[in-house]
Amino acid sequence: MTSAVSILPAQQLQVLNDAYRAAVARKRLRMTLATAVFFAVLVIAAIGAEVHPVTFVNKIGNFVSYFDRIGTLESGARVWSDIGEWFWGWKKWLALLGETVLISYVGTLAGAILAFALNFLAAENTSPAPWLRFTIRRLMEFCRTVPDIVFALIFVIAFGLGPMAGVIAIMIHSVGALGKLYSEIVENIDMKPVEGVRSTGASWISCIRFAVVPQVAAGFASYTLLRFEINVRGASVMGFVGAGGIGQELVVAVRKFFYSDVSAILLMIIVTVFLIDIGTGWARGRLFGKEARA
Amino acid sequence: MTRLLAPDSGDLRGRYPEVFDRPASSRLAIPAMLLAAFGIFVFGLVELEFSPARMLAGLSQLGWITMMMIPPDPGGSLPVYLVALGETLSIAMLGTTLAALLALPVSLLAARNIVPSGIFRFPVRRFLDSIRGVDTLIWALVWINVVGLGPFAGVLAIAVADFGAFGKLFSEAIEAADKKQVEGIRASGGNALHEIRFGLMPQVLPVIAGQVLYFIESNTRSATIIGIVGAGGIGLQLAEQIRVLEWQKVSFLILMILVAVAAIDWISSKLRFAIIGKRAVA
Numbered sequence: 199m200t201s202a203v204s205i206l207p208a209q210q211l212q213v214l215n216d217a218y219r220a221a222v223a224r225k226r227l228r229m230t231l232a233t234a235v236f237f238a239v240l241v242i243a244a245i246g247a248e249v250h251p252v253t254f255v256n257k258i259g260n261f262v263s264y265f266d267r268i269g270t271l272e273s274g275a276r277v278w279s280d281i282g283e284w285f286w287g288w289k290k291w292l293a294l295l296g297e298t299v300l301i302s303y304v305g306t307l308a309g310a311i312l313a314f315a316l317n318f319l320a321a322e323n324t325s326p327a328p329w330l331r332f333t334i335r336r337l338m339e340f341c342r343t344v345p346d347i348v349f350a351l352i353f354v355i356a357f358g359l360g361p362m363a364g365v366i367a368i369m370i371h372s373v374g375a376l377g378k379l380y381s382e383i384v385e386n387i388d389m390k391p392v393e394g395v396r397s398t399g400a401s402w403i404s405c406i407r408f409a410v411v412p413q414v415a416a417g418f419a420s421y422t423l424l425r426f427e428i429n430v431r432g433a434s435v436m437g438f439v440g441a442g443g444i445g446q447e448l449v450v451a452v453r454k455f456f457y458s459d460v461s462a463i464l465l466m467i468i469v470t471v472f473l474i475d476i477g478t479g480w481a482r483g484r485l486f487g488k489e490a491r492a
Numbered sequence: 493m494t495r496l497l498a499p500d501s502g503d504l505r506g507r508y509p510e511v512f513d514r515p516a517s518s519r520l521a522i523p524a525m526l527l528a529a530f531g532i533f534v535f536g537l538v539e540l541e542f543s544p545a546r547m548l549a550g551l552s553q554l555g556w557i558t559m560m561m562i563p564p565d566p567g568g569s570l571p572v573y574l575v576a577l578g579e580t581l582s583i584a585m586l587g588t589t590l591a592a593l594l595a596l597p598v599s600l601l602a603a604r605n606i607v608p609s610g611i612f613r614f615p616v617r618r619f620l621d622s623i624r625g626v627d628t629l630i631w632a633l634v635w636i637n638v639v640g641l642g643p644f645a646g647v648l649a650i651a652v653a654d655f656g657a658f659g660k661l662f663s664e665a666i667e668a669a670d671k672k673q674v675e676g677i678r679a680s681g682g683n684a685l686h687e688i689r690f691g692l693m694p695q696v697l698p699v700i701a702g703q704v705l706y707f708i709e710s711n712t713r714s715a716t717i718i719g720i721v722g723a724g725g726i727g728l729q730l731a732e733q734i735r736v737l738e739w740q741k742v743s744f745l746i747l748m749i750l751v752a753v754a755a756i757d758w759i760s761s762k763l764r765f766a767i768i769g770k771r772a773v774a
Contacts (some may be wrong), residue, residue: 240589246582247643247724254648260638297540304536307529343753344746345717347629348727351734352742356557357550361540435629438720442540452633464626471625472618 268461298443302429305365309372310422317380342374350441361442383417423478561743579643580725584711587650592704599662624656632723643724665699705760
């Protein structure tokens with residue numbers, strides 16, 4: 199069966215078209231205004247940040263030649279022509295990389311546990327009291343706003359040089375970052391199971407345990423793994439301020455122009471992050487697979 | 493009056509064996525995983541030389557430092573700090589925008605539903621990963637070598653570091669998009685670019701915009717630290733004051749950062765709602 203598309207009479211069509219054009223025009227005007235404001239802000243920011251496109255164009259060659267230099271051994275040969283010479287310090291570097299990963303693991307896990315304990319108090323729909331929510335939220339904001347390396351700078355003075363300062367810095371930063379993400383997941387849950395559990399007379403803790411946690415566990419795990427990935431990178435620079443890990447070696451190599459060492463250490467960091475990335479990706483796949491099946 | 497029938501547990505067991513008789517491997521998987529995680533945690537504590545004595549000594553030291561931080565006091569260098577803060581905000585804003593503009597086209601190449609062939613996708617992904625594997629601070633060190641000390645090196649460092657992160661996040665957002673709308677465009681005769689423009693982008697842009705806004709907020713924090721290696725902004729002042737143990741100035745600087753980030757946070761959440769809310773209605 200075929201049916202013709204009905205065409206409205208011209209008068210009716212005219213009215214509809216006018217209304218449509220008016221609506222679109224308003225939307226376009228708003229879009230244009232927003233774009234203009236955005237560009238104005240960008241220009242102001244460019245002046246504030248002393249952006250010099252000319253310098254950039256003139257010196258971009260340095261960027262390329264820097265990578266050329268870090269790809270060259272002291273003897274002038276390419277690094278890959280003599281792997282043994284390039285990675286002369288691999289034992290020391292590997293141990294430091296292990297320390298870096300361990301710093302981020304311990305820091306992330308401790309931070310995740312604390313964030314897990316705190317986020318239900320900070321989420322809009324599960325928080326027992328507004329003042330508590332406000333306090334915890336401000337606390338988390340503080341923890342994630344102060345960058346981990348600033349915490350590390352201070353903790354190095356308080357706890358002494360070494361990985362301990364790095365771990366605590368990462369832990370505190372993770373509490374703030376994960377707490378926010380966790381509570382956002384909790385705010386997005388379906389509240390019907392919570393009401394169901396509540397209607398049986400369950401306490402707040404039971405509601406969280408049986409109605410909220412099953413809905414959010416996979417999301418939490420996923421964000422924690424992502425955070426672990428981020429923290430491995432964070433831990434790789436903790437050494438810049440003396441808080442353990444590979445960063446110390448790297449900053450010394452950069453500052454003293456040990457070019458081939460820079461490339462060797464960077465390469466090892468990148469490979470480590472790769473492996474962590476692949477590992478967490480696999481773990482996330484497994485976790486979500488399991489959730490879907492259960 | 494109706495009575496609830498008591499559930500026949502035998503019948504239920506027969507009908508859903510996979511719920512009642514899960515194999516030991518699946519029942520023990522989660523406890524085993526938690527145990528392993530905890531084991532590595534303890535190993536880490538030992539390996540990284542954690543000890544209650546050091547912890548206590550450090551905490552008491554930290555208590556002292558906190559006492560010395562009160563009250564926060566700029567001590568006459570307020571104008572310098574305000575300029576540095578402005579620099580930091582500019583770095584964050586420019587760096588994020590630059591990164592997002594560069595990452596959008598590249599993320600299309602890294603998304604499975606746009607580039608089905610792994611041969612093209614794989615190198616792009618690994619390229620993004622290796623950029624992401626290097627921390628912003630390291631990029632800042634590199635860029636200082638190129639354009640000299642100052643905030644411009646910071647902008648470039650943030651742009652490059654975020655380029656990697658955005659590429660990954662955007663491509664994940666694109667992969668999560670609903671296929672039906674793309675198929676609808678194709679069914680009505682659109683070509684590949686039409687599919688991206690009218691099928692994917694309307695779904696993906698609000699997500700991307702949310703992520704960019706979140707990154708501007710988080711980059712304000714990153715931008716505060718790249719000063720530690722000399723790439724401009726408030727971090728330079730902060731690191732210097734910590735090194736000379738001027739705790740009152742340190743706490744003042746930290747407060748300034750907090751206020752600035754809170755302001756950015758507020759603005760970005762307003763914008764995010766404006767963007768997402770509009771989409772939800774349309």
